[in-house]
Amino acid sequence: MPAPAAATPGTAGPAGDPGPGPGPAGHPGRKRVTSRAELEQAAFGLFAANGFEQTTVDEIAAAAGIGRRTFFRYFPSKNDIPWGAFEHELDRMRVRLKACPPEIPLMDAIRLALIDFNRVPAAQVPLHRRRMQLILRVPALFAYSTLRFTAWRQVIAEFVAQRTCRRAGELAPQVIAHAVLGVAVAAYEHWLDDESADLGALLDDGMRQLGAAFAGSLR
Known part of the structure; x- marks a missing residue:
C-alpha cells in the first residue's frame, strides 16, 4: 500500500x-x-x-x-x-528494493520492502490512521488514489522485471504488483477496523501467504 x-x-x-x-x-x-x-x-x-x-x-x-x-x-x-510526502517515500522504496541482495528471494525482498515502506513511528500512528481512513474510506479520495496506486505498482513491477529478466509491462510483473497492492489494502482495512492490530504483522502475514502462492511460478 x-x-x-x-x-x-x-x-x-x-x-x-x-x-x-x-x-x-x-x-x-x-x-x-x-x-x-x-x-x-x-x-x-x-x-x-x-x-x-x-x-x-x-x-x-x-x-x-x-x-x-x-x-x-x-x-x-x-x-x-x-498523501503527504508520497513521492519521496516512493523513491525511498525504489532504492530499498534496488539495494536488496540478489540472494534474497523475490517475494521475500518485496515483503521486507513493503513492511519498511509502511513503518510509522509510534507518535505518528494516530495521524497515519486518519490519513488511511480518508484515503480508503472517502469515495472521492479512493477514486483519486488510482494515480498514486499506479505509480506505486510500477515500482514493484520494475523490480520484479529486473529480477526475472522481463519487461515491467509484461503480465507476470503486473500480476505481482497488483497482488501486492491487494495484500497491502487488505492489511490496512484490518488495521483500521482493529486498533490493537499490528500493521507490520498484518503485512508480513499477507505477504508470506502471497509468496507461498507464487512459489515456484517465477523463473
Missing part, C-alpha cells in the same frame, strides 16, 4: 512563500504556516470537524493563515493533502 508520509515538521515552505506574518484579511495577527506539516495539521483539524468533502481549500488556507494561491504552492489540490 502506498503509505503516505507526513511532511517533516520545520521544513521550509515552497519557493515564493511569504513566510510568517499577519494572516489574510479577516484573520489579523494569525501566524502563517511555515511548512507542509503545519498546513497538514490545519487541514486535518478541519477534516475531523467538518468532513473531508465539506472542507474547502479556502477554509484550509484561512485556518492556516495563508492565501489560496500560497496553498497551491504546497499542494496541487485538497486531495493531495492526505
